[in-house]
Amino acid sequence: xxxxxxxxxxxxxxxxxxxxxxxxxxxxxxxxxxxxxxxxxxxxxxxxxxxxxxxxxxxxxxxxxxxxxxxxxxxxxxxxxxxxxxxxxxxxxxxxxxxxxxxxxxxxxxxxxxxxxxxxxxxxxxxxxxxxxxxxxxxxxxxxxxxxxxxxxxxxxxxxxxxxxxxxxxxxxxxxxxxxxxxxxxxxxxx
Amino acid sequence: xxxxxxxxxxxxxxxxxxxxxxxxxxxxxxxxxxxxxxxxxxxxxxxxxxxxxxxxxxxxxxxxxxxxxxxxxxxxxxxxxxxxxxxxxxxxxxxxxxxxxxxxxxxxxxxxxxxxxxxxxxxxxxxxxxxxxxxxxxxxxxxxxxxxxxxxxxxxxxxxxxxxxxxxxxxxxxxxxxxxxxxxxxxxxxxxxxxxxxxxxxxxxxxxxxxxxxxxxxxxxxxxxxxxxxxxxxxxxxxxxxxxxxxxxxxxxxxxxxxxxxxxxxxxxxxxxxxxxxxxxxxxxxxxxxxxxxxxxxxxxxxxxxxxxxxxxxxxxxxxxxxxxxxxxxxxxxxxxxxx
Numbered sequence: 001x002x003x004x005x006x007x008x009x010x011x012x013x014x015x016x017x018x019x020x021x022x023x024x025x026x027x028x029x030x031x032x033x034x035x036x037x038x039x040x041x042x043x044x045x046x047x048x049x050x051x052x053x054x055x056x057x058x059x060x061x062x063x064x065x066x067x068x069x070x071x072x073x074x075x076x077x078x079x080x081x082x083x084x085x086x087x088x089x090x091x092x093x094x095x096x097x098x099x100x101x102x103x104x105x106x107x108x109x110x111x112x113x114x115x116x117x118x119x120x121x122x123x124x125x126x127x128x129x130x131x132x133x134x135x136x137x138x139x140x141x142x143x144x145x146x147x148x149x150x151x152x153x154x155x156x157x158x159x160x161x162x163x164x165x166x167x168x169x170x171x172x173x174x175x176x177x178x179x180x181x182x183x184x185x186x187x188x189x190x191x
Numbered sequence: 192x193x194x195x196x197x198x199x200x201x202x203x204x205x206x207x208x209x210x211x212x213x214x215x216x217x218x219x220x221x222x223x224x225x226x227x228x229x230x231x232x233x234x235x236x237x238x239x240x241x242x243x244x245x246x247x248x249x250x251x252x253x254x255x256x257x258x259x260x261x262x263x264x265x266x267x268x269x270x271x272x273x274x275x276x277x278x279x280x281x282x283x284x285x286x287x288x289x290x291x292x293x294x295x296x297x298x299x300x301x302x303x304x305x306x307x308x309x310x311x312x313x314x315x316x317x318x319x320x321x322x323x324x325x326x327x328x329x330x331x332x333x334x335x336x337x338x339x340x341x342x343x344x345x346x347x348x349x350x351x352x353x354x355x356x357x358x359x360x361x362x363x364x365x366x367x368x369x370x371x372x373x374x375x376x377x378x379x380x381x382x383x384x385x386x387x388x389x390x391x392x393x394x395x396x397x398x399x400x401x402x403x404x405x406x407x408x409x410x411x412x413x414x415x416x417x418x419x420x421x422x423x424x425x426x427x428x429x430x431x432x433x434x435x436x437x438x439x440x441x442x443x444x445x446x447x448x449x450x451x452x453x454x455x456x457x458x459x460x461x462x463x464x465x466x467x468x469x470x471x472x473x474x475x476x477x478x479x480x481x482x483x484x485x486x487x488x489x490x491x492x493x494x495x496x497x498x499x500x501x502x503x504x505x506x507x508x509x510x511x512x513x514x515x516x517x518x519x520x521x522x523x524x525x526x527x528x529x530x531x
Contacts, residue, residue, distance in 0.1 A: 023396035030392040038384050046374060047343040050520060077403035081410035085391050088417035092380055095425050099520035101483040102422050109418065 033068045037061070037089050041096075049097025054105065055154070055168060057097065058112040059147035061090035063140035066116075070136040076124060083116055100164070107165040111172025116143060118178030125182040125189075146171065230300060230309040232285075237317040238327070239291045240334045240498040242489070242507075247298060247309075248282045255301030257509075259287055262295045271296065274509030279303070286489065286507045286514055289313065290500070291335060330498065334527060339502040342368035343521045344480055346376045349464060352452040355437065363447045364476055367434045368523060371451075371466060372478040379424040387417040429485040433526065434466035436474040447472075463491050477501075477524040486515030497528035 041049075049057065065083035069075075074082060087109060094105045119139060127135055153167050235245030247257065259272040271287035285298070298309045317323075323331070338361035353370045357363035390413060398406030437449030451466040477499075479487060486508055492499060501524035505516040 023399065026399065027392040027396040030395040031388055034388045034391065038381070038388060041384075042381055045346050047345065050343055077407040078398075081398075081407045084407070084411045084414045087414045088384060088387055088421050091418045091421045092377075092384065092425065095422065095427070095482070096377070099482060102427075106418075106422070 029072065033072065034085065037064055037086065041089055041093050044093075046096050049093055052097065053147075053151035053155070054094040054098050054100055054108055055112065055147045055150045056144070057093040058090040058109055059116075059143045061086040061093065062112060062116045063143055066120075066139050066143075067136055070131075070133065073131075075131065076120075080117060080120055083120075084113070087113065104165045107172075108168045111168035111175070112147070114172040114179070115146060115175030118175035118182070119143060121179040121182035121186075125186050128186075229302070229304070229307040230298060232298065232309060232311060235316070236320055237289055237313055239289055239293075239317075239331055240500055241289060242286055242493065242499075243289050245285050245287075246282050247285050247300060249300065249302045249307070250281065251303030252279045252281055253283050253300050253302050254279045257283055257285070257298070257300040259285060259296050259298045261287070261293050261504075262297065263292045264294045265292070269504065270506040272507045272509075288499070288501075288504050288507065288516075290504055291331065292504075330529075334498055334500045334525070337500050337525045337527075338364055339500065339523055339525075340364050340368055341502065342372055342478060342523050344372045344374045344478075347373045348375065349373045349432075349453060352450060353466075354448075355451055355468075356448045357446060359445050360436075360447075360474075363436055364523065364525075367436075367451070367466075367476045368478055371432055371434060371453075371464075372480075372521075372523075374430070374480065375426060377425060379426075380421055383417065383420045383424050387413070387420075390417075427482045427485060429462045429481040429487050430464065430479070431462055431487050431491060432464045432466070432478040433491075434476045434478075435468045435471040436476060437468045437470050438472040462487055473528050475526040477522075477526055479518045479522045479524070480520070481516075481518045481522075482520065484517070486510070486517045489514040489516055492516065492526070495528060497526050499527075500525050 052060075062083050065086035066079065069079040069082035072082070090109055090112070091105060094100055094108065095102070100108070119142060123135065123139060150167055150171055154163050156163075229249060229251075231248045233246050233248065235243040237243050237245075247253065254276050257272070257274045257276065258270065261269050261271045263269070271293075272285050274283065274285070276283055283300070287296070293313050295313055296311045298311070300307060321327075340361070342365075349371055350373075355363060355366055355370075357366050391410065394406075394409060394413060398409065401409070434451055437447050437451075439445050439447055449468045449470055451468050454465040454467050481487065489507060490513065501518070501522055503519040503522050505518045505522070508515045508517055
């Protein structure tokens with residue numbers, strides 16, 4: 001499945017009737033994509049949220065953004081924007097279900113976002129033209145795998161509370177490094 | 192097929208062995224908890240299922256961070272007390288919860304001669320004060336046998352009253368937890384997220400005419416704002432629900448039934464929500480929710496001298512406003528007291 005964003009044709013008035021209809025349509029589609037996420041976290045409740053580690057909750061929300069980006073045919077920066085829009089939902093899920101304090105929760109979210117940004121950049125570098133569903137699923141699987149291993153590392157020694165922010169921070173820094181390296185490599189390739 | 196012995200039996204056996212081993216020590220005229228010329232601990236009953244108030248002393252003076260870490264019989268470690276002294280003092284008061292799973296305590300403090308530590312054996316400390324009599328052993332056995340259901344709250348308004356019809360203590364605990372362990376629905380946060388969805392959709396419509404990077408920066412900014420709003424608006428107040436258990440009815444029967452009514456005077460803004468009954472026994476069921484670093488004031492527990500048992504033992508924190516208790520995210524427990 002490959003859905004391309006609708007762009008105004010050359011010579012067409014972008015502020016005209018067709019343009020504003022297209023804008024309204026994309027806004028409604030966007031709303032329709034985010035509403036299920038809101039409904040899900042409102043209905044799930046604290047019991048179910050508490051059963052999952054916060055790293056996994058954050059990765060689930062980011063994966064939802066990645067899949068939504070795929071179905072709306074976005075790539076690159078707009079794909080990252082979709083994932084960024086899922087951050088407030090992830091913050092709610094993490095804080096509602098666990099005993100994380102606000103500082104640790106924000107560190108965790110920033111780290112997972114950096115990690116996801118690194119993976120998106122890598123994906124853009126390795127598969128610049130491929131837009132298949134398998135790629136989106138692969139991204140979600142890798143993110144979930146990383147989140148599971150981070151959750152395991154955090155809980156391996158639960159008597160040490162400093163692991164809670166330290167381990168995601170290391171993963172987030174690695175994600176940022178990955179993003180920079182892949183952007184640099186992509187720029188060199190274009191030359 | 193052979194069954195493994197229950198955990199409570201193992202703990203009881205281990206405690207009995209430890210008491211037997213520590214008996215000669217307890218009879219010797221030694222000062223409790225002495226560690227050379229460094230830290231010294233005095234006072235404290237160290238009776239299981241109670242909060243122990245002890246005094247940590249150091250001739251070189253104590254200033255800064257003080258913490259007590261407990262070691263369980265199964266080797267697990269947990270924080271018992273954490274506090275901070277801003278001014279030099281020769282003695283600091285420590286409070287911690289002691290139960291039968293606790294084997295030893297390690298206290299660390301910043302003193303005038305550097306960071307010092309003190310290791311203590313709970314069994315010998317308790318025996319140095321008093322050898323438990325039959326009544327004390329019966330009290331411990333009764334508390335050890337109290338059922339502790341795992342329970343997490345549901346999103347609902349707390350009922351003003353509910354009817355308890357329980358066949359035994361386990362049933363009573365489950366019924367109380369199911370009826371009144373509630374957190375208010377987070378309508379404020381859901382409203383914030385709904386507004387965010389509308390704003391993000393509006394931005395999407397506009398960003399089709401923007402360069403991708405500018406639209407990403409705007410979306411990221413909006414998301415960060417919404418995340419901050421969620422963090423601010425989400426209710427994170429600790430809450431403790433204390434429900435009095437009606438006296439057991441009938442001869443030889445252990446059923447508990449009665450009407451439990453929310454005490455509106457006790458629940459005005461504070462973390463304590465009390466359910467009262469017209470015919471209270473000597474047991475109350477507790478359900479605690481402490482999100483983040485929030486805590487329950489210790490004074491809530493010590494309003495009446497009693498014994499406590501928790502599904503996960505709390506840590507005591509010394510804060511500017513007094514002593515506070517921090518539990519795991521959701522904890523259940525019992526408060527018991529002797530007949531007066």
